[in-house]
Amino acid sequence: MANVAFIGLGVMGYPMAGHLARAGHNVTVYNRTGAKAEQWLEDYSDAEGVELFAAPTPAGAAADADVVFACVGADKDVAEVCVGEGGAFTAMKAGAVFVDHTTASAECARVMAAAAKEAGVGFVxxxxxxxxxxxxxxxxxxxxxxxxxxxAEAEPIMQAYAKSVKLLGEAGSGQLAKMVNQICIAGVVQGLSEALHFAMEAGLDAKAVVDVISKGAAQSWQMENRASTMIDGEFDFGFAVDWMRKDLGIVLSEATSMGVSLPLTALVDQFYCDVQKMGGNRQDTSSLIRRFRG
Structure with a gap:
């Protein structure tokens, strides 16, 4: 059992913090909207053998924690909860570790890692x-x-909400790996959108086609989990287009600084812009097919 803190109780952070409590860790949470933190305390009050608290600031949440986790919106939010007024780094004890689950830029990670080192704490x-x-x-x-x-300090605790946790290199490497992940997803969703559109225009039973080809080389997570709802025109769940565009913006900015060409990623980013113009900002990323199907 460890004393941990979790900063940011959004759609990801809320259940992640809950898994930490269920795993037997004492958890102090902070959320910009305090009512959300109070609701979290109520929802997980049945976690056995642990102490749960809500703090008014990131510093308050982090003060007694062995590991502080955060999952917030973007670079500026990471900086705010780490080194802003009432930020976690001002209160963390020596040797504690800050783990940032936010999808942010690699540069943000490097800057926060340097600030953490200066404060005498670890950063992942x-x-x-x-x-x-x-x-x-x-x-x-x-x-x-x-x-x-x-x-090594944080990895066993992260197992509470993970099926795979891997260290890939120095500060910023996690963010770079997430960019690789988003590049792959963008291409796969675009390909799946085109394939399903083609199948339906050809007069095929698209779901039957998916059932067959998903057993072969065309199989993907997107096909297994999103093809059926894409065919049915259902998109009110999952990872929102607005967030995907934020992530692809980070990818394309990083690629530009590296001098790396990502033509397909840039194209799909613009296709997602089209979906936003159609009112699909909060729809799942699989709504990319709307460009074909309306």
Whole structure:
């Protein structure tokens, strides 16, 4: 059992913090909207043998924690909860570890890692893949960058909500790996959208086709989990288009700084812009097929 803190109780952080409590850790939470933190305390009050608290600031949450976890919106939010007024780094005890699950830039991770080192604490950038369902079911994939000692301290605790946790290199490596993940997803969803559109236009039973080809080389997570709802025009779940565009923006900015060409990723990013213009901002990323089907 460890004393941990969790900063940010959004669609991902809320269940992730819950898994920590269910795993037997004492958890102090912080959320910008305090009512959400109070609701979390109520929802997990039945966790046995643990102490649960809500704090008014990130610093308050982090003060007694061995490991502090965060899952917030973007670079500026990470900086705010780490080094802003009332930020976690101002209160963390020496040797404690900060784990950032936010999908942010690699540069943000490097800057926060340097600030953490100056404050005498460890830092791990640890973006996740698996979406809301993965967080709720405790089966996230966690891609990590940072110091091996800090990672070793946090990794067993992250297992509470993960099926895979891996250290991939120095600070920023986790964020770079998440960019690789999003590049792959963008291409697969676009390909699946085109394939399903083609099948339906050809007069085929698209679901029957998917049932056959999903047993072969065309199989993917997107096909297994999203093809049926794409065919039915159902998109009110999963990872929102707005968040995907945020992530692809990070990818394309990083690629530009590296001098790397990502033509397909740039094209799919613009296709997602089309979906936003159609009012699909909060729809699942599989709504990419709407460009064909309306």
């Amino acid at each position: 950038d640890a973006p996740v893949s698996g979406g809301e369902a993965g967080a709720v079911n405790g089966v996230l994939t966690v891609m990590c960058g940072g110091d091996a000692v800090a990672f």
